[in-house]
Amino acid sequence: MRSAGGDAGRGWREATRVLDGVMIGALAVDGGGTLTYCNAAAVALLGRQREELLGRDIRDLLFEEPEHGAVEEVLRHLGTGQAWAGELPMVRAGGLVEPLATSWSPLTDGEGVVGALLIAEEAAGSGAHARRLAARLRRLAAVTTELLVAETVEAVSAIVTGQLADTAGATVSSLSTLVDDETLALIAMRGGRHGAASRWATYPLAASTPAGDTIRSGRMLVLRSSAEIAERYPTVESAADGERSMVCLPLQTTGGPLGVVTLSFPGRRALDAAELEFLGILADVCAQTLDRIRAVAAAADRESKLQFLADASEQLSSSLDYRATLRRVADLAVPWFADWCAIQLLQDGELRTLSIAHEDSSLVQLVEDLQTKYPPPRDGSRGAYKVLATGESELVPEVTDELLAVAAVDEEHLRLLRTLNFRSGLAVPLKVQDRVLGVITWVAGDRGRRFGRADQAFGEDLARRAAIAIDNSQLHSELRDVALKLQHAVLPAGLPKLDDVELAVCYQPAGRTDAGGDFYDVLPLDEGRLAVFVGDVMGRGVQAASAMAQMRSAVRTLVALDPEPATVMTGLDVVFDKLDMDQLVTVVYAVVDPARQQVRVINAGHPAPLVLGADGSSAEVTTSGTLLLGVGGGRREVVTAPLRDEDTLLLFTDGLVERRGEDLEQGSVRLRRAAVELLPPRALDEGLPMLVEAVRDPDRDDDVAALAVRPHRRG
Structure with missing residues (x-):
């Protein structure tokens, strides 16, 4: 606050005279x-003569040392143009110190804050106390309403x-959230000591702090005096x-803790039980x-990642000039x-930087200096x-x-690192099978994301696609070789080895010179389950192989996010629309659950899978509504179909059963x-090739992909 003199000072002083007849202390x-x-x-109220009060410093006159x-902090708070209300111990006649309910408002002269108006009344009076409490709870209820409609983390931070x-009467407030299982990040703070926000930008959850203890215990923490705070921390x-008091409110959901709200009050703040209960509700x-907000953001992030993968795949598959393509991919990211991205390739036993992209082009040279x-x-x-x-990969969620x-x-x-704002980092290998061709590094700053496992999976998917493009460009120059290499690179190198489930795959290309679009995969899930899928991109050549790679990678990404059949297929529809594919694509996706002896199947225009009983019976798993990918309406x-021990689930592409001029x-x-070739005790890897050879078209006009799954008795 600043001093006001002359007419301006007289103006607000004269205005206070309207309070002369008010029956409350002003x-x-x-x-x-x-x-x-x-x-x-x-x-x-104070039991003093007016002459004893006027012209005296309020701190020395009405408050003990x-x-x-606390009074200084309230005055500084008022200097920002904000009001404050709360109980403070004040000195009355005879040196008696009693808590009074106070409300402080800034006084202005049109140019800034030049004083303060203090309203004081008895704190202990039941009627007055009840009215103040009711008013405060109404304001807290209004805050709750504001929180319910908030759409961003920034909006929540501002409200808190x-x-x-x-409303609570805190002059210092903060919101911290968990960025991983071990680290808290301060995402918003008002008031406090100079530089506190920087010093507490991140801090370990395990440290002895009020916020850390609140999160670990899951209970509200109330500290009623500076002595109590200092003794404990x-x-x-x-x-x-x-003198100070504080309250820490845990933020937790059924999924676990999210963070903590900390409120710090001047003086010894006595919070009513109803207020504490309401603050707990508000924290919930x-x-x-x-x-x-995080769930919505995560969904949007997943969609953005799918779109990015689609765009990157288009870039990677559109040119054999991998250097130019990788530069475009870095720019897309x-x-x-991330705030910046660097792509390095292995050349002559040394990593050499191919591309650097930074949101601030003026800092690209700094990144180059750092690496040099x-x-x-x-x-x-x-x-x-x-x-x-x-x-x-190497993941550092919080730097x-x-x-x-x-x-x-x-x-x-250290100066370079700080200037480039390292706050989260992710480095993934450009890997083709067992060969590592280079490394992609992403770095995020203060305002960027904090990389997590989902980001790592996304980065590895992108790096794998990029590595395939590099490998193809380096090893093949002719169109046929490029297409065939891409096709084989995106198909699984092998099936997972499982104790209680037998797997076999038979892939036989058509007798043509270019690649087709059949794809398949097996992905182990939790609780012993398996996600399996077989699909077919219509057409042949580079476009079909590229679309096959996009679809298989999209399925793998979607399964990593949520393996539920309906969710995966809905995500594939989105991918298909985003990729704007010209080719028709069919796919059948299933989740095998040996423990429940069942399989759940969803189909998008693909031949129905077959369940072959151990007793020689067979049944198609047919579904209604087998719309092709990307077809709405x-x-x-x-x-759900039974799949008992020693039964066999067979998924296949249409090349297995279709012949030219023959009814399906x-x-x-x-x-x-x-x-009968698949009946136990014959092994699947022996019987499946025999079945394919017996059933497929001898002219080999189309590729054939067949995938067999047989659960065994456990134990």
Whole structure:
């Protein structure tokens, strides 16, 4: 606050005289904290003569020494133009100190805050207390309503550190959220000591802090005095000078803890039980809102990743100039996925930078300087060379100042790291089968995402696609070779080895010179389940092979997010629309559950799978509503069929049963007759090729992909 003189000062002082007849204590102070006005009710409340009050410093006159810091903080708070209300111990006649209910409002002269109006009344009066409590609870209810309609984390942060804090009477407020299982990040703060937001940008959950204890316990933490705070947390800096009290509210949902809201009050704040209960409810609403916002953001992020993969796949498959293509892919990732991206390829035993993209083009040179002056250690202990040596990704969800200091070799190195704003990092290998061709590194800053496991899976998928493009470009120059290489690269190198489930696949290409579009995969899930799928992209050549790669990778990504059949197929519809494919694509997807002895199937225009009983019986798993991918206007059915121990599930492409000039039913009958080849005890990897040879078209006009799954008795 500043002092006001002349006409401006007289203006607001004269305005306070309207309070002369009010039956509640009213006092006014100037910018320096000197009492300039008090009404008759204030004189009666304090038991002092008016002459004793006017012209005196309010801190020395009405508050004991321990409360001076709290009054100073309230005055600073008013200087920002914001009001404050709460109970403070005040000195009355005879040196009696009693808590009074106070409400402070800034006084302005049109140019800024030049004083404060203090309304004070008895805190203990039941009627007045009930009215104040009711008013405060109404304001808290209004805050709850604001939280319920908030659409962004920024909006929640503003409500929590602004409206909630003001309503509760806190002068310092903060919101921290978990960025991983071990780290809290301060995402919003109002008030507090200079530099506190920077010092507490991230801090370990395991440290002895009020926020950490609140999250670990899952219970509200109430500390009623500075002495209590200091005794319990002697190494944690106080929010401000003087007497203080604080409340920490855990933010948690059924899925686990999300973060904590911390409110710090000047003086010894006595919170009513009803207020504490309401604050707990409000914290629950805040947690649910954050959870909802994150769920919406995660869904949007998944859709964005699918679209990015589609765009990147188009770029990667559109040219054999892998250097230019990778530069475009790096540019696509910035700033949507990361603040900057670097792509390095292995050449002559050394990683050489191919492309750098940064959201701020002026910092590209700094990234180059960093990689030139301070290359990662070539011993493979960390960084890009570790990824190169192991073929495994390196994920650092949260890069703290401490980590930067440890990683830096000198002050210049640390300066570069800080300038480039390292806050989260992800490095993935450009890997084809067992060969690592290079490394893609993404870095996010303060405002960017914090990379997690889902981001790692996405990055590895993209890197795998990029590696395939590099490998194809390096090894093949003719169109046929490129198409065949892509086709074989995107098909699984092998099936997983499982204890209680036998698997076999038979893939036989058509007798033509170019590649087809059949694809398949087996993905182990939790609880012993398996996700299996077989699909067919109509057509041949580079376009069919590219579309096959896109669809198989899309299925794998969707399964990683949520393996439910309906969810996966809905996601494939979105991918198909985003890719704007000209080819028709059919696919059948199933989740095998040996423990429940069942299989759940959903179909998009593909031949129905066959369940072959151990007793020689056979049954098609037919579904209603088998719309092709990308065709709207209907629904697909998820069908559950029994799949007992030693039964066999057979998924296949139409090349197995179709022959030119022949009715499809004839092929189905031929398949059932040949199914004897798959009866136990014959092994699937022996019987499946025999079945395919017996059933398929001898002219080999189409590719054939057949996948067999047989659960065994456990134990």
